[in-house]
Amino acid sequence: MLKLLFAGTPDVAVPSLKAFAADPRFDVKAVLTRPDAPTGRGRRLTPSPVKAAALELGIPVIDAKPRDPGFLDTLAGLDVDIAAVIAYGNILPKAVLDAVPLGWYNLHFSNLPAWRGAAPVQRSIWAGDRTTGAxxxxVGEGLDDGPVIATMSVDLTGRETSGELLDRLAVEGAPMYVDALASVGEGTAVFTPQPEGEFEYAHKITVDDARIDLTQPVEAIDRQIRACTPAPGAWCELYPEGKPAAGETVAEADEHARPLTLHVLAARPADLTNPNAPQALAPGELKAGKRNVWVGTGTDPLELLQVKAQGKKAMRAADWARGARLAPAARLD
Structure with missing residues (x-):
């Protein structure tokens, strides 16, 4: 039985933790995760999803950082053979990597060397990839460039959000992860070096990145919205009464003309076979029907399906448009 240390933090790591804990080939000695963090309006200290799962499973939890004094002593006291790390959130120094006899192994949500980095699923969707995987x-000192010992691929439908795809890969990748680390312990793992070369890096998506540019083609905007869902959330500015006149600042305009943030939670390219759908709209131009809301892009219109207006709850776009009482000149920017 392999003695294992599991390092992880968010929900996406929980299926793998549970898979290791349930497999008789492993003894999960401890879980390494981030300290409890303030969340919500009350800023109450809340355990990470991995810590919550570990406590339910009766597994000891360590929330010290790998560079903290005494961490190596704590690690040595666990006497583990191998370590699994998935979406942990802290860099592992060489001394920590070397302290585990069989090494540390990461489940990464792309087919390497494509999309090394923090947001592989989001970037894959945004780029319009037709396949991805895990x-x-x-793990070594480089960035996601260590030898691969197991791989899986999935086809994309072109309608997934990053949240949906992450959940899928987390569940489907967990059994592969467990079997791969078991093969290391058995001495049967095949270590395949990654190809050399320059590859696009999966940078984390910021709130600024998530702002929708409605002059872009509708297909690109659709991919952006799905890539940014659920986090950080695609958004734009709503001018309920229309944009201020040329040369007029927002501060000088009537307060009703000042922009509000509108988060777009779900959308799709307009079905132009729908007789009610507009065949063309200027970028940012809105058209609301009884059951549909469309906005113009750099190409065909985009149908808004679910939105969250500033200070409001998430709702169907048609319901939002009725309640917002948009002026004919209302637009998104």
Missing amino acids: DVFK
Whole structure:
């Protein structure tokens, strides 16, 4: 039985933790995760999803950081053979990597070397990839560039959000992750070096990145919205009464003309076979019907399906448009 240390933090790591805990080939000695963090309006200290799962499973939890004094002593006291790390959130120094005899292994949600980095699923969707997957690789000092010992691929439908795809890969990748680390312990793992070369890096998506540019083609905007859902959330500015006149600042305009933030939670390219759908709208121009809301882009219109207006709850776009009482000149920017 392999003695294992599991390092992870968010929900996406929980299926793998549960898979290791349930497998008789492993003894999960401890879970390494971030300290409890303030969340919500009350800023109450809340455990990470991985810590909550570990406590339910009766597994000891360590929330010290790998560079903290005494961490290596704590690690040595666990006497583990191998370590699994998935979406942990802290860099592992060389001394920590070297302290585990069989090494540390990461479940990464792309087919390496494509989309190394923090947001592989989001960037894959945004780029319009037709396939993606998950790889298990040995962690070294480089960035997601260690040898791969297991891989799986999935076809994309072109309608997934990043949240949906992450959940799918987390569940489907967990059994592969467990089997891959078991093969390391058995001495049967095959270590395949990653190809050399320059590859696009999966940078984390910021709130600024998530602002929708409605002059872009509708297909690109659709991919952006799905890539940014649920986090950080695609958004734009709503001018309920229309944009201020040329040369007039927002501060000088009537307060009703000042923009509000509108988060777009779900959308799709307009079905132009729908007789009610507009065949063309200027970028940012809105058209609301009884059951549909469309906005113009750089190409065909985009149908808004679900939105969250500033200070409001998430709702169907048609319901929002009726309640917002948009002026004919209302637009998004």
